[in-house]
Amino acid sequence: xxxxxxxxxxxxxxxxxxxxxxxxYLLYTFTDPAKARVFLQEIVPKVTTASxxxxxxxxxxxxxxxxxxxxxxxxxxxxxxxxxxxxGMTELQRQFILGDTGENAPQNWTWGExxxxxxxxxxxKDLEKLESTLSQIKILTASFQVELLHTLPTGMLHAxxxxxxxxxxxxxxxxxxxxxxxxxxxxxxxxAGEFIMGYKNLYDEYAPSPTVPEALDKEGELPHHxxxxxxxxxxxxxTYLVFRQMEQKVHAFWQYMQAQSSDKASxxxxxxxxxxxxxxGSPLTLCPNQPDPNLSEANDFGFWKEDKAGLKCPIGSHIRxxxxxxxxxxxxxxxxxxxxxxxxxxxxxxxxYGPPVTPELKPEDMLDSIEDDRERGLHFICMVTDIRxxxxxxxxxxxxxxxxxxxxxxxxxxxxNHYQHESRKTNEFSIPKYPVRRKLDHLPNFTIIKGxxxxxxxxxxxxxxMANHD
Amino acid sequence: MDCxxxxxxxxxSKNFYQPMSTVHKGLTITVTLDEEKIxxxxxxxxxxxxxxxxxxEKYHKSLPSTFFISWLTLPAQTxxxxxxxxxxxxxxSSYVGSKSSHIQELATFLGPQIxxxxxxxxxxxxxxxxxxxxxxxxxxxxxxxxxxxxFKFISTTEVDxxxxxxxxxxxxxQGLADQGDPSSPKEVKEKIENFVKNHPxxxxxxxxIPYGLxxxxxxxxxxxxxxxxxxxxxxxxxxxxxIDPLVIKILACILPLFILVVVFxxxxxxxxxxxxxxxxxxxxxxxxxxxxxxxxxxxxxEMTVIAPLKRGWIRRVFLALTLKLVGLVSYFAYIPTVxxxxxxxxxxxxxxxxxxxxxxxxxxxxxxFVDSERRSMNMAVIFSHAFxxxxxxxxxxxxxxxxxxxxxxxxxxxxxxxxxxxxxxxxSVENLKRNRAFRAGxxxxxxxxxxxxxxxxx
Numbered sequence: 001x002x003x004x005x006x007x008x009x010x011x012x013x014x015x016x017x018x019x020x021x022x023x024x025y026l027l028y029t030f031t032d033p034a035k036a037r038v039f040l041q042e043i044v045p046k047v048t049t050a051s052x053x054x055x056x057x058x059x060x061x062x063x064x065x066x067x068x069x070x071x072x073x074x075x076x077x078x079x080x081x082x083x084x085x086x087x088g089m090t091e092l093q094r095q096f097i098l099g100d101t102g103e104n105a106p107q108n109w110t111w112g113e114x115x116x117x118x119x120x121x122x123x124x125k126d127l128e129k130l131e132s133t134l135s136q137i138k139i140l141t142a143s144f145q146v147e148l149l150h151t152l153p154t155g156m157l158h159a160x161x162x163x164x165x166x167x168x169x170x171x172x173x174x175x176x177x178x179x180x181x182x183x184x185x186x187x188x189x190x191x192a193g194e195f196i197m198g199y200k201n202l203y204d205e206y207a208p209s210p211t212v213p214e215a216l217d218k219e220g221e222l223p224h225h226x227x228x229x230x231x232x233x234x235x236x237x238x239t240y241l242v243f244r245q246m247e248q249k250v251h252a253f254w255q256y257m258q259a260q261s262s263d264k265a266s267x268x269x270x271x272x273x274x275x276x277x278x279x280x281g282s283p284l285t286l287c288p289n290q291p292d293p294n295l296s297e298a299n300d301f302g303f304w305k306e307d308k309a310g311l312k313c314p315i316g317s318h319i320r321x322x323x324x325x326x327x328x329x330x331x332x333x334x335x336x337x338x339x340x341x342x343x344x345x346x347x348x349x350x351x352x353y354g355p356p357v358t359p360e361l362k363p364e365d366m367l368d369s370i371e372d373d374r375e376r377g378l379h380f381i382c383m384v385t386d387i388r389x390x391x392x393x394x395x396x397x398x399x400x401x402x403x404x405x406x407x408x409x410x411x412x413x414x415x416x417n418h419y420q421h422e423s424r425k426t427n428e429f430s431i432p433k434y435p436v437r438r439k440l441d442h443l444p445n446f447t448i449i450k451g452x453x454x455x456x457x458x459x460x461x462x463x464x465x466m467a468n469h470d
Numbered sequence: 471m472d473c474x475x476x477x478x479x480x481x482x483s484k485n486f487y488q489p490m491s492t493v494h495k496g497l498t499i500t501v502t503l504d505e506e507k508i509x510x511x512x513x514x515x516x517x518x519x520x521x522x523x524x525x526x527e528k529y530h531k532s533l534p535s536t537f538f539i540s541w542l543t544l545p546a547q548t549x550x551x552x553x554x555x556x557x558x559x560x561x562x563s564s565y566v567g568s569k570s571s572h573i574q575e576l577a578t579f580l581g582p583q584i585x586x587x588x589x590x591x592x593x594x595x596x597x598x599x600x601x602x603x604x605x606x607x608x609x610x611x612x613x614x615x616x617x618x619x620x621f622k623f624i625s626t627t628e629v630d631x632x633x634x635x636x637x638x639x640x641x642x643x644q645g646l647a648d649q650g651d652p653s654s655p656k657e658v659k660e661k662i663e664n665f666v667k668n669h670p671x672x673x674x675x676x677x678x679i680p681y682g683l684x685x686x687x688x689x690x691x692x693x694x695x696x697x698x699x700x701x702x703x704x705x706x707x708x709x710x711x712x713i714d715p716l717v718i719k720i721l722a723c724i725l726p727l728f729i730l731v732v733v734f735x736x737x738x739x740x741x742x743x744x745x746x747x748x749x750x751x752x753x754x755x756x757x758x759x760x761x762x763x764x765x766x767x768x769x770x771x772e773m774t775v776i777a778p779l780k781r782g783w784i785r786r787v788f789l790a791l792t793l794k795l796v797g798l799v800s801y802f803a804y805i806p807t808v809x810x811x812x813x814x815x816x817x818x819x820x821x822x823x824x825x826x827x828x829x830x831x832x833x834x835x836x837x838x839f840v841d842s843e844r845r846s847m848n849m850a851v852i853f854s855h856a857f858x859x860x861x862x863x864x865x866x867x868x869x870x871x872x873x874x875x876x877x878x879x880x881x882x883x884x885x886x887x888x889x890x891x892x893x894x895x896x897x898s899v900e901n902l903k904r905n906r907a908f909r910a911g912x913x914x915x916x917x918x919x920x921x922x923x924x925x926x927x928x
Contacts, residue, residue, distance in 0.1 A: 203872070406898070432926055
C-alpha cells in the first residue's frame with residue numbers, strides 16, 4: 001500500500017486537532033511580494049505536519065489564488081490550478097453553482113473579498129495557549145507587513161454538537177492509506193487521492209494537481225509529477241481547502257419547528273426529519289420513532305434496503321443529500337448509487353463559532369429560549385482534491401437542486417438556499433407518509449453564508465518552494 | 471415575424487398535431503456553411519434566442535409536438551489530422567408523433583427564421599421556397615439519428631395536464647389526511663379515483679392512457695425483427711442437419727455471418743486501438759466560461775458535443791453499427807437525469823454528434839457517465855471512437871486516466887448552442903416519470919402494498 005509522506009503533509013489534513021479546543025482563523029493580505037516570501041520562509045518551519053501529534057498548539061497555513069499571484073509565482077504554475085480556484089468563490093458562475101444568491105449573495109457577506117491572500121489557522125490546547133501563539137504571530141506578521149483583515153475565532157460546543165443542537169461530524173470518510181491494514185471490504189474507506197494531491201483517487205488516477213515546469217524548480221525542491229516527467233508536482237501532499245462561514249439562525253429554526261408542531265416532542269421529531277438524525281446523532285433510518293443513544297455514532301447503514309422510499313428518513317433530508325450513501329433515486333441499482341455517491345465525498349474540518357443558545361444545546365431548552373442578537377454558526381471547512389467534483393457538485397446538485405431525488409420545490413432544509421420567485425421555488429420540505437406526503441412550505445433560510453473563499457492548502461515542500469521562489 | 475406567429479399559431483394544433491403514437495423521436499437537419507458566414511448566422515440565432523425569451527408562450531402553443539430544439543453553427547473541424555470537415559448549420563429537435571407533422575409544424579411556425587438561416591448555405595435553393603418547398607427541403611436535409619428519451623410516451627400536452635392532475639389530487643388527499651380519515655389503502659384509492667372522475671378538469675385522466683400497446687410495438691418491432699431473423703437463422707442451422715432446401719441454407723448463413731462480421735470488426739478495432747492516443751487540447755478557461763454562461767436555466771439545460779472520429783475507417787464502420795444496435799435497444803436504455811439524447815454520424819461518418827437535454831448543469835450531468843463503472847463502459851462503446859476521448863482496449867476496457875480524458879473530451883468538443891428551446895422549464899425527468907406513474911396507477915387493480923407505493927408518487 002502507498003505510504004503517505006506525513007512529514008510533508010500539513011497536520012489538519014489527517015487530524016482535526018480535536019484535543020486543541022481553542023482555535024482562531026486569521027485572514028491576511030500581503031503588502032509586498034518580497035516581504036511576503038520572507039514571511040513564508042519564517043513561518044513554514046512553525047507549520048504543524050501530519051507526522052506530529054501536537055499537545056499544546058498547532059499552526060496551519062493556506063493561500064488563495066490571489067495570494068499565490070501576489071507572490072509572483074510563475075504564470076505557468078498559476079495557470080495550472082483548477083478554474084474554480086482561480087475564479088474564486090465569489091465569481092458569478094461559482095455563485096450560480098453554489099446557490100449564493102439573495103440573502104446568501106457575496107455582496108451581503110462580511111468577508112470574502114479578493115484581497116484575502118493568506119489564512120493562518122491557529123489551534124491551542126486552551127485559550128491561554130492560543131493567545132500566546134497569536135501574540136507571536138502578530139509580531140511576525142507585523143514585521144513583514146502582512147496585514148490582518150479578519151479574525152474568525154472558533155471553538156467547540158458541548159458533546160460535539162452544532163448550534164441547532166444536533167451531533168455533528170459523525171460520518172467521516174476514512175483515508176485508506178492511514179489504516180494499518182487494507183480492509184477486505186473497502187466500503188467507507190477512500191484512497192488518499194480523493195483528499196490529498198499526489199496520490200491516486202477513486203478513478204485510479206492521480207488527483208489533478210498544480211504543476212511547475214521542471215526548469216522553474218531550480219533548487220529541485222519539488223517531486224516530479226507522476227503523469228508527466230517534465231513537470232514538478234506543486235500539489236503533492238497538498239489539497240484545496242473550502243471555507244464557508246455559515247451563520248445559523250437557531251431561534252428561527254426552532255420557532256419554525258414549533259409553529260409546525262403540536263408539542264415539543266413533535267417539533268424535535270420534525271427537526272430530526274429535516275436533519276435525518278435525532279439530536280443525539282442516532283439515524284432515523286435505524287431508529288425512526290425515537291432516538292437510540294446506542295446508535296448516536298452509527299454510521300454503518302444505508303438507505304437502499306432500509307428506507308428507499310424515505311418513510312423513515314425523508315429523501316430530501318440533510319444527511320441524504322450530503323451523503324446519499326447507497327441510494328440515489330435517479331439510479332437503478334444500489335451498486336451504481338454507491339459508486340456515484342462515493343465520488344463526491346469531502347473531509348470536513350469545520351468548527352462552530354459564537355455562543356451556544358443554551359449551554360448543553362438541548363432542543364427542549366432551545367425551544368423555550370428567548371431570541372438574542374448574538375451571531376453564531378459554523379466555520380465550514382472541507383478538504384478536497386477536486387473542488388468541482390466534490391464540494392461544488394454536492395452543493396449544487398444535491399444540496400441546492402430543488403429537484404433532487406424527484407422532489408419538486410425542495411432545497412436542503414438545513415443548509416439550502418430557500419426562496420421563491422417566478423421561475424423557481426426552493427422553500428418546501430416533503431415528508432413521505434401514508435396516505436399522502438406532508439409538505440412544509442415557506443421554509444426560511446436557517447443558515448446564511450457570511451463569508452467564504454477557496455484556498456490552496458500546500459504541502460511543506462510546496463510552501464518552501466513558494467517562499468524561496470525569486 | 472410577429473405577424474406570422476399571430477396568423478399561424480392558432481391553426482397549428484388543429485391542423486397538424488394529430489399524433490398516431492406518443493413515441494419520442496429526434497429530427498436532425500443539417501446543411502454546410504461557408505466559415506465566414508458563421509458570425510452572421512450566430513448573430514441571427516442569438517436574436518431568435520432573445521425573441522424566444524419574450525415569446526415563450528407562443529412557441530409553446532405553436533409547437534405542440536416539440537419538446538426541444540437545439541440550433542447551432544458548427545465550425546470546420548479536422549479529421550485524421552488532415553481532412554477538413556465543413557462548417558455546418560445544425561437544427562435538432564426532439565418531438566412526439568409523426569415526423570411529417572413535426573416538420574410541417576416547424577415550417578409553419580419557424581419558417582421565416584429557418585429560411586433566413588438556411589439560405590446562408592450554398593445547399594439552399596437559389597429561389598425562395600414556399601412552405602411545401604421548405605418542408606420538402608427540410609426532409610431532404612434530415613439525417614437519421616439514434617434517439618433516447620427518458621420520459622417515454624408522454625406528449626407535450628400531457629406534461630402540463632399530468633402536473634395539474636397530481637397537484638389537484640395531492641390537495642384532495644391532503645384534505646383526507648387532515649380530517650384524520652382512517653380509510654384503508656383501497657378506500658383511499660377509490661376516493662381519489664372518484665374525485666378524478668367527478669372533477670370536470672381532471673375527468674380526462676379516467677380514460678386509459680392512449681397508444682399504450684402501439685407505442686411499445688412501434689419502438690420494439692425492429693428489435694423483434696432482428697431477433698426473429700437471428701432466431702430463424704439459428705433454427706435453420708439445426709434444420710440443415712436434417713433437411714436440405716436452399717432457403718434453409720441461406721437462412722442458416724445469416725447468424726454465423728453476422729457473428730463473423732462482428733468478430734472481424736472487433737479484431738480490426740483492436741488493431742486500431744494500438745494507435746497511440748492523442749488527447750484533446752484542453753479548452754481554455756474563457757471558452758468554458760462562454761459555454762457555461764448559457765447554462766443558467768434552473769432545471770433543464772442542454773449540451774451539444776461534436777467531435778471528429780479517431781483516424782481509421784474501422785472507427786466509422788464500427789460506430790455506425792454500434793449506433794444501429796443501440797437504436798434497437800433504446801427502449802430498454804436508461805440514462806439518469808436525461809430528458810432526451812441523440813447520437814449520430816455526419817460527413818460520411820467522420821463526425822460524431824451528441825446532444826442531450828438534461829437536468830441541472832453539464833458538470834453534474836457528465837458525472838453520470840464516469841462515476842459508475844457500468845455506465846462508463848456503456849459510454850465507451852460510443853465515445854471511444856471520437857477524437858480526444860479516452861483510449862480503450864476491446865472497446866470497453868478502460869485505459870489510464872479514462873475519467874479525466876473523458877471529461878476533457880466532452881469539454882473540448884462541446885459547442886455553444888446559439889438557440890435552444892424547451893417546451894417546459896420546470897419539471898425534471900424524475901418529476902415527469904412520477905407524474906406519469908401516478909396517472910398510470912389510476913383505476914388499476916392493486917393490492918394494499920402496491921397502493922401505498924403508488925401513493926408515494928403523489
